[in-house]
Amino acid sequence: MQAGIVMFPGTNRERDMALALQRATGRKPAILWHRDTELPAGTDLVVLPGGFSYGDYLRCGAMAAQSPIMRAIHEFAGRGGHVLGVCNGFQMLAEAGLLPGALLRNASLRFLSMDCHMRVERTDTAYTGRFQRGQIFRSTMAHGDGNYFADEATLDRLEGEGLVALRYTTADGQVTEAANLNGSARNIAGILSPNLRVLGLMPHPENQVDPLIDGTDGLPLFESLAEALATA
């Protein structure tokens, strides 16, 4: 699998993401630049990593969504390419219209840097094949604007079409308000596009891929991709 990780001014999670992907696939991802107008031939996965692109000015991800490379990413996604957006990357996907809804300021109005837990809602995607359905896994959140919002009709459509990939839970798997640290609608932590190939999520599974650092709860996401997008 050949992955490309896009850097914007203010991106700060590209190295963690590269190490996570390399660990799972054995292959070094390409680091792409926001001014690029084309993706390298043979790209299987584009990753928009976390950070503070353009200093979060205007709205998180809003300026990055207008970058030259986004046109190529739109085309790639339109051809059925896989695109993963984590944290600031999820904000970019929403701002770019590749996923519905918006990431609002956390309900507490505070930047939240802490552990969280998520439930895997479906396993028939390239991102979740190595998890168990309903599996609870621990990750880290580090954001000021992770409060997922969409109108009721959109939320109902996401639920009805099974496009909610991940939901915040307590450590023992309860979907409660207390587990919903940033105030997201319906405890939504991550959503998929209708073809299941674009995933945006706020927490950082790339933080949990090394037993010597913070455990390996996030590793199945990258192993799923490695398996699903393996090229002969």
Ligand SMILES: NC(=O)CC[C@H](N)C(=O)O
């Ligand atoms: N870790 C991140 O990607 C942070 C995203 C964004 N800058 C926020 O604070 O919401």
